[in-house]
Amino acid sequence: KQWYQRRVAITAGIEDELDNERNQKQRLEKARNELEAQIAAYEDQIEEAGGANSAATELCRRREEEIAKLRKDKEGAELEAQEQADASKRKFNDVQNQLEDAEDMLRKYKAKAKKEKSTDCDSALIPLL
Numbered sequence: 001k002q003w004y005q006r007r008v009a010i011t012a013g014i015e016d017e018l019d020n021e022r023n024q025k026q027r028l029e030k031a032r033n034e035l036e037a038q039i040a041a042y043e044d045q046i047e048e049a050g051g052a053n054s055a056a057t058e059l060c061r062r063r064e065e066e067i068a069k070l071r072k073d074k075e076g077a078e079l080e081a082q083e084q085a086d087a088s089k090r091k092f093n094d095v096q097n098q099l100e101d102a103e104d105m106l107r108k109y110k111a112k113a114k115k116e117k118s119t120d121c122d123s124a125l126i127p128l129l
Contacts, residue, residue: 003106007099014092021088028081035074042067 042063 003102007102010095010099014095017088017091021085024084025081028077031077032074035070039067039070042070 046060046063
């Protein structure tokens with residue numbers, strides 16, 4: 001019973017972590033989409049500017065730098081999200097393995113107790129015969 005309660009608590013904790021991870025992934029995905037939209041908008045603006053004069057060329061250069069920065073930020077956010085997802089998966093698998101080991105141990109103890117009980121009952125019946 002205590003093992004079951006512990007397992008439920010661990011499972012609830014894992015589910016909370018997974019919910020947090022999903023929420024964070026959604027936020028990162030939204031940010032990534034916004035960054036991609038900004039990149040597309042800047043690329044459109046760069047194409048429209050066309051570099052007709054030196055002022056337009058300078059504007060294009062600045063926007064290209066901004067786009068490069070946004071891409072770098074996006075890649076960093078994606079890498080961070082992947083690292084967090086991998087860490088959560090490893091932690092989940094570790095906990096799952098621990099739970100499986102505990103479950104196997106409980107089965108063995110139960111079988112041993114049942115065998116001992118059966119042996120005790122058999123030895124208690126022998127004097128009656």
